[in-house]
Amino acid sequence: MPHINLENDFPGIRGLMAFRPETAGPLGELANILLRDTEGLSRAERELIATHVSYLNDCFYCHTSHGATACEYLDGNSALVDQVRKDYQHAPISEKLKALIGIAASVQKSGKSVRPEQVEAARALGATDKEIHDTVLIAASFCLFNRYVDGLAATTPTDLSSYAARGRQIAEKGYGTHIFTVPQPA
Amino acid sequence: MPHINLENDFPGIRGLMAFRPETAGPLGELANILLRDTEGLSRAERELIATHVSYLNDCFYCHTSHGATACEYLDGNSALVDQVRKDYQHAPISEKLKALIGIAASVQKSGKSVRPEQVEAARALGATDKEIHDTVLIAASFCLFNRYVDGLAATTPTDLSSYAARGRQIAEKGYGTHIFTVPQPA
Numbered sequence: 001m002p003h004i005n006l007e008n009d010f011p012g013i014r015g016l017m018a019f020r021p022e023t024a025g026p027l028g029e030l031a032n033i034l035l036r037d038t039e040g041l042s043r044a045e046r047e048l049i050a051t052h053v054s055y056l057n058d059c060f061y062c063h064t065s066h067g068a069t070a071c072e073y074l075d076g077n078s079a080l081v082d083q084v085r086k087d088y089q090h091a092p093i094s095e096k097l098k099a100l101i102g103i104a105a106s107v108q109k110s111g112k113s114v115r116p117e118q119v120e121a122a123r124a125l126g127a128t129d130k131e132i133h134d135t136v137l138i139a140a141s142f143c144l145f146n147r148y149v150d151g152l153a154a155t156t157p158t159d160l161s162s163y164a165a166r167g168r169q170i171a172e173k174g175y176g177t178h179i180f181t182v183p184q185p186a
Numbered sequence: 187m188p189h190i191n192l193e194n195d196f197p198g199i200r201g202l203m204a205f206r207p208e209t210a211g212p213l214g215e216l217a218n219i220l221l222r223d224t225e226g227l228s229r230a231e232r233e234l235i236a237t238h239v240s241y242l243n244d245c246f247y248c249h250t251s252h253g254a255t256a257c258e259y260l261d262g263n264s265a266l267v268d269q270v271r272k273d274y275q276h277a278p279i280s281e282k283l284k285a286l287i288g289i290a291a292s293v294q295k296s297g298k299s300v301r302p303e304q305v306e307a308a309r310a311l312g313a314t315d316k317e318i319h320d321t322v323l324i325a326a327s328f329c330l331f332n333r334y335v336d337g338l339a340a341t342t343p344t345d346l347s348s349y350a351a352r353g354r355q356i357a358e359k360g361y362g363t364h365i366f367t368v369p370q371p372a
Contacts, residue, residue, distance in 0.1 A: 003318065019319065025212075030212040033208050058298065110332075129191055129205075144329055146296075147297040152322050
């Protein structure tokens, strides 16, 4: 049960956003830009970074929902998403993405945990300044989202099919105001 | 030196925001709503929560700049701000604010660290659901801002007078686009 009376039954961050629409606006806009921009990192790569950081923060709602969205971009390859979630260093992804996820994992610990050598290694593998920036800000943003969801004990659905339906909706329409609607089962 | 080439000389988060104006928009809007709303928590209380969380995250730029802004709202009482930064439990602030800062300190560790008893204690001291919500989201947001600043090794001025000038400007005008201008010395 949430720590406060949200006066709605939406699950996860959606219940919090419906409770406080003033802050929901910029939070949704931030997610849309960071996770749906296609310049530099792909949408799948952005969602995989978000999924891994949310897994490190032990936020079931976030790593399951963003994992489901990543899966939509990856032709339903849930095994790949799960490997990036738990063991990205051995996943069949590019060396550049591994280096960037390593930076994101450092950010999850603290900003000061990011070492210049990590950034140099990512750059040597082809990462641009914008890609490094976006990786750090995606990781930092999920340190916000994960704490927001669990810090207020938002409702976490246990039915995994609801995450898949949401993932399809997000992949199609992004993180706009439709998050307050209920997706239809596929 | 920042980990990436920001192509500008603005200090702290302002340099990062000038580098990526698309994400600067929602980040500034989020700060404006969370730190300048006057319903429930006062602006001083909001900045004190931000300052304490930034201190726990060891982000010098953020705890110094938000401490300076809090100081503006508190008639220049920098001793009070410094006590809240380092030892809020013995500071001359309300018991309600102490309970809320305790919740913020739990959020800084992780979302799951917030215990229902903490929330109940804050409520018993008069905290509303909106105040509890805003406390959690301010704390979570500074887990983003602090990691963004230090994760990209943003420039941190060592001249403390620059923070005081900025604090005056923020207290007066908020977190809008003027953050890209340089405040005049008082």
